[in-house]
Amino acid sequence: MKVIAINGSPKENGNTFHALTGVGKQLLENSIEFEIIHVGNKAVRGCLACGTCSKNKDEKCSISNDPVNDWIQQIKTADGLILASPVYYAGIAGTMKCFLDRAFYVAGSNGGLFRQKVAAAVVAVRRTGGSTTFDSLNHYLTYSEMILATSNYWNIAHGTTPGEALQDKEGLQIMDVLGRNMAWLLKMREVTKATLPNPATVTKIYTNFIR
Secondary structure, eight states: OEEEEEEOOSSTTSHHHHHHHHHHHHHHHTTOEEEEEEOTTSOOOOOOOOOHHHHHOSSOOSOOSSTHHHHHHHHHHOSEEEEEEEEETTEEOHHHHHHHHHHHHHHHHTTOTTTTOEEEEEEEESSSOHHHHHHHHHHHHHHTTOEEOOOSSOSEEEOSSTTGGGGOHHHHHHHHHHHHHHHHHHHHHHHHTTTSOOOOOOOOOOOOOOO
């Protein structure tokens, strides 16, 4: 089994990274492969709303000059996913948001590529805005019919300078418990895969309220 973690911070070894490694430590101890993909320092633009991914059904975004399509396929083949972001103006960091909009729209438009994977959101914050960012990340996971792993508090670690989150004892415990619970869900899902198939997919109903 394998979990892909998306690091949405511009800093490669910042507090978002340290929060992820706290989760990853427990996954690795449970013999689950763990890989961090660093998205936040790449040049990733936002969705063009062109609808090409939905029309072509080729599991690809029409923008092909960045690694987003490769990342989509890596997530597709993984068993679990962690979305992690620092807090920018009480929200998701810009590059991370661009990636999420594109990756999750492609996944949803192509039969639910991330459906029923075990997933979690993780946030690193200096002071405030952590809960709103955590909520925003979870929007992508819950919209995609993913199985949410939880901890004993919101998955938020506090710190400013890189590595400062390692002083957040409660934050470290939250990531540790999250890793344990995620490993348990992954193992349970693996054991029941042969005897308990995923619920059947349904055709999405789209509505608006213009009469």
